[in-house]
Amino acid sequence: MISVIIVxxxxxxxxxxxxxxxxxNPPADGHEIIVVDNASSDGSxxxxxxxxxxxxxxxxxxxxxxxxxxxxxxxxxxxxxxLLNSDTLVPPGAIDRLATRLRETPTAAIAGPRLVDGEGQPxxxxxxxxxxxxxxxQKRRSADWIREATSREQLVDWVSGACLLVYRAEAEAVxxxxxxxFLYTEDVDFCHAVRRLGRQVLFTxxxxxxxxxxxxxxxxxAASNAAYRRSHIEFxxxxxxxxxxxxxxxxxxxxxxx
Numbered sequence: 001m002i003s004v005i006i007v008x009x010x011x012x013x014x015x016x017x018x019x020x021x022x023x024x025n026p027p028a029d030g031h032e033i034i035v036v037d038n039a040s041s042d043g044s045x046x047x048x049x050x051x052x053x054x055x056x057x058x059x060x061x062x063x064x065x066x067x068x069x070x071x072x073x074x075x076x077x078x079x080x081x082x083l084l085n086s087d088t089l090v091p092p093g094a095i096d097r098l099a100t101r102l103r104e105t106p107t108a109a110i111a112g113p114r115l116v117d118g119e120g121q122p123x124x125x126x127x128x129x130x131x132x133x134x135x136x137x138q139k140r141r142s143a144d145w146i147r148e149a150t151s152r153e154q155l156v157d158w159v160s161g162a163c164l165l166v167y168r169a170e171a172e173a174v175x176x177x178x179x180x181x182f183l184y185t186e187d188v189d190f191c192h193a194v195r196r197l198g199r200q201v202l203f204t205x206x207x208x209x210x211x212x213x214x215x216x217x218x219x220x221x222a223a224s225n226a227a228y229r230r231s232h233i234e235f236x237x238x239x240x241x242x243x244x245x246x247x248x249x250x251x252x253x254x255x256x257x258x
Contacts, residue, residue: 112159161187
C-alpha cells in the first residue's frame with residue numbers, strides 16, 4: 001500500500017484540486033489519502049472530510065510541515081509513504097512510475113519525480129547536501145542547466161519534499177522528519193538521515209508532477225520568509241555549526257528577520 005500524506009494550511013482551493021486529481025488518477029497499488037490540517041481557518045479540513053476515501057487529521061495548531069507530516073505517517077499503514085504538497089497536481093500513472101523506479105533501484109530508499117510549474121517548466125527539485133558552496137552553486141543554475149539536469153535519472157543527495165516517496169522502514173529507522181524544521185530544509189535533512197543508513201536517494205524524470213509552487217508563500221511572504229530563515233539557521237546549527245553564527249551575521253546585515 002502507498003500512504004499519501006498531504007499537509008495543508010489555509011490552502012483550500014489548492015488542496016481540493018490536489019485531492020481531486022489524486023482521486024481521478026489514483027495509483028494502481030492499494031492506497032490511502034491522509035490530509036493533515038494545521039489549524040486552517042478557511043474550511044480546508046471540512047472540505048477534505050467531505051471527499052469519500054479521504055481521512056483528515058486535525059492538528060489543532062499550526063505545528064509546521066515536518067511535525068504534521070510525522071502525524072500523518074504515524075496514522076498511516078502503507079509500506080510506501082508519499083509526502084505530497086497541497087499545491088501539486090498528479091497526472092495519470094505518475095505515482096505508479098515513481099514507485100516502480102524506486103522498487104527497481106534496490107540501493108535507494110527515497111525517490112522524487114521531475115517537478116514542473118503550471119507552464120511545464122522544470123524546477124530544480126534535487127541537489128547536493130546544503131553547504132555554503134553548494135547553495136551558492138544552486139542559486140546560479142541557469143534555466144538551460146536545470147532543463148538538462150532534470151531530464152536525466154540520477155542518484156542525488158536530496159529530493160524535494162513537495163513530492164517524496166520513501167519506504168516506511170527507512171522513515172521509521174531515522175525517527176521520521178526532524179520537527180525542529182518548521183518549514184523548509186526538512187526534506188534535505190531527512191534525505192541526509194536516510195543516506196546515513198547506507199541507502200540512496202533517486203531522482204527520476206520517469207514520473208512528472210505539476211507543482212504550483214509559491215502560492216502559500218505569496219499569500220504570506222513575510223511569515224514564509226521568516227520561517228525559511230529560521231529553518232535555514234537550524235539546519236546550519238545541526239549540520240554546519242561553525243557556519244551558523246556567520247549566517248546570522250549575514251542575515252542581520254541584509255536586515256532579514258527570522
